[in-house]
Amino acid sequence: MLGWLRQYRRAWLPGDIGAGLVVALMTVPQGMAYALVAGLPPVAGLYASIAPALLYALFGSSMTQSVGPAAITSLMTAALLTPLAAPGSGLYGVLAAQLALMAGAVLLLCGALRVGFLANFFSRPVMNGFTLAVALVIAHGQLAPMLGGALAHPHPPSAALGVGALVLLLLAKRYLAALLVRAGLAPGPAQICARLVPMLLVLGATALVALAHLDAAGVRVTGVVPGGLPGLNLATSRAHWGALAQPALLVGFMIFLMSMSAAQTLALKRQEKLHSNAELIGLGAANVASALCGAFPVTGSMSRSAVNFAAGAHSPLASVISALVLMAALLAPTGWLALLPLPVLAATIIVAVLGMLELSTLRTAWRYDRGDALALLATAAGVLVLGVEAGVVVGVALSMGTLIWRASRPNIAVLGRIAGTEHFRDIERHGGYTMPGLLMLRIDANLFFGNVEAVNTRIEDELAAHPQLRDLVLVMTAVSSIDTSALFALGELNDMLRQRGVGLHLAEVKGPVLDRLKNSALPAALNGQVYLSALKACEALARP
């Protein structure tokens, strides 16, 4: 906690201040827009960017992560809460905060249980498929707000404003940085300036609405944004604890996965180490803070974190500064924000999520591993056809299925002795000779419930292929652990082999594995011996 503050170097300060300012300016339109995606008033997006960022700076482990509203969690909030309350209603706001509270509690609990290894839950293709589909769902959902009406019946002034903003944003995204570089700016600052375009555009559009009275012409605007800081404002609905349990698990899970995936990318670039359990605590605290301000679930934002890093952030102080700037903005007069046109906000969201449409993973996977490519497409299809909630379940099922499938195919090698040496190697790869009546199998995996059946099946096959077998030696060089399921399976294998008059021997069992086995009945019941090495087993069991 606050380890970074103790090691803080003065040289980091300019970078942290600059990055804090840039991220704050980026957060104003993005936070308000994601609040709208979540079905909440725009100011909730600003609240969700202040206290959570401060709490994450206290407890989180990534140095450059920007925590606040994000595309995926906002969409999930809307998808999960809409069946329970009408967006915009008072109950809906209460449930959004309650969801953040419960998700935060789940994350804190997971952190206390130290299950941060769960960050390895999703394969990259599954994660990418999920992200792609969420981007499409969000972009599709923002079309009507951008046009001021359905695609077939747009509201002309709104549509002009929205589509104009969309075109400007796309052009700026594509060309502005290059233009600024050609005008003499360094590439880094040029990139950062390009990231501030949405804020400038929002300011310009607001001015345009004010001057041309476009709100009177039917262009929808954000309306009054209450000034001042959020107070402690946690209301919860007693009736909904049960109904929110599963949503809170799902949202908490995705908060962690999304944030870790963003943080890992940056950690690799910064050559720093992430602590997944600290991340859980940091994200949990951030979400509880968001709930206490009456906001909604937050997570590490890939896009803002990347800007934070690129703008020179060295430590979480950048996020603290960003939060302070947002607080100052809320303390200043906020009247002008009331005229911010929603079509322009919708256009900024569409451009932001189109940036998530990264197809290179699909292309690479398609050429490299068709199964992974299909998992990506299936997850995306799950989100698009069945909804974001079912999409997470499809992704989990596919990732877990892959995991079990891999676990259920351990490598098992028949060992042969290399002529003239004391070495035993896989006979399929290195040749070597075997003794009659003796079979030596090397199991290249830890033995556990996921692969015991495969080991059994392989042994059955080998027994069928070697009817003259008198001794089977399991060479355990690569076995670092044997779980309870595998212990039982070994015991049953031992019984079965005894019935058939085949000895079961173990060789090269690692020290800790053997120590643990001694807490079981297996060594005493073993229908054979435990040998120190494959060589000793072979010498003892070879018969003339």
Next chain:
Amino acid sequence: MLGWLRQYRRAWLPGDIGAGLVVALMTVPQGMAYALVAGLPPVAGLYASIAPALLYALFGSSMTQSVGPAAITSLMTAALLTPLAAPGSGLYGVLAAQLALMAGAVLLLCGALRVGFLANFFSRPVMNGFTLAVALVIAHGQLAPMLGGALAHPHPPSAALGVGALVLLLLAKRYLAALLVRAGLAPGPAQICARLVPMLLVLGATALVALAHLDAAGVRVTGVVPGGLPGLNLATSRAHWGALAQPALLVGFMIFLMSMSAAQTLALKRQEKLHSNAELIGLGAANVASALCGAFPVTGSMSRSAVNFAAGAHSPLASVISALVLMAALLAPTGWLALLPLPVLAATIIVAVLGMLELSTLRTAWRYDRGDALALLATAAGVLVLGVEAGVVVGVALSMGTLIWRASRPNIAVLGRIAGTEHFRDIERHGGYTMPGLLMLRIDANLFFGNVEAVNTRIEDELAAHPQLRDLVLVMTAVSSIDTSALFALGELNDMLRQRGVGLHLAEVKGPVLDRLKNSALPAALNGQVYLSALKACEALARP
């Protein structure tokens, strides 16, 4: 399909006929009782024992499996359907058949997709915890029927009948086989006779009710059991397809796990091979058949299968004979079944499920691997506290958590050259010397999304420990596959190392792995070389 019939030997016939008869006699009280557990009329349990057993004989892969009503699936049926309809109502019966239909369809689909490897989903302790808790829940649920009223307010004649039956059954279970052996019977037949006690007791109790008019005294009886075979009787409720989707997945999953676990035990004893995909098809067909007869979900029954095997069954013909006997029983006058006293039926269930209370797994796990023991207890607590549905979810979460945890801890060894040889070994275990500026790491696991982060972290640690490093060699002897996530991770590692001026080399890459890598951009981008062997890499990279 029917492979066993082509290889049928006449010598098997007596065993199959005997086992078929014994299992049929065992099924009458058990099937009726489990139908009551599932919230259905007793005759549904008999229907569920006929067509499903025949279909399984056609499509299944286990030779001695007895498929029909079982404790866990019946309890899950009741738990999942009670929120949707009142037990005993017409809708409830319709939903039970619909649940079997959908679960059967899920199983058939899984069989077609060849995902039989999912049988490795639950660790043995998790499975045991689940079974223990279900046994307790069922036994608890049968207390009131056995006593003819709540524990505090029993109905004396019912309680006398129920408790009397319970005591007789427990005594018979404990002592009868031994007594019969002492009386001169061989141990095998003695065991089988002991298994027929419930049927005899039910017959005796029915006679007692008829003679003493106990039904008039308030002892509840099964009531009229319609004679004749079940017709095609599939009614479904349109409104409930959606509501039954998740229950069908859960029930289908448990049907497969329970049946595989029973079949594996027997397959090991019979030294035969199970085909998990054929099992999926067999169980799927059996459940569709159950639905078509208007019954409920069925699975392979551990207790009946064990009796079937012990009674001499050699092939699925035993199940066919068993089904024919039950059909004959339904075609004979069934009037006498109407007076079967429910307290006695409840007592038979209690004794049957108490047999599932096997604590040896917990004892072994407690001594051998405390984590596995806690997983067992957590799953049992999940079922007892949160219900059977949540219990499955807890079990899945714990099994998957364990899987990911294991996957996230691959063994990675720093290699040293054994002095005077060309061998490279784990320096921690075998010593050996290393070259300055050169680090050789052997990764003892297939690279995939579950462990790439661990590999990255380890490499980061090694880089921090070796600031003078110029070359890193990954020795891929044990790597049989690299998935898309790991491919990306290797690419990012390569970029990171290039930035630091460290070469990334690969050695001993297996042929198929290298072939596949050539479909990616990695070999061309590699900031180093691919070497045939660790020795060649070492010779090329060692610097004076």
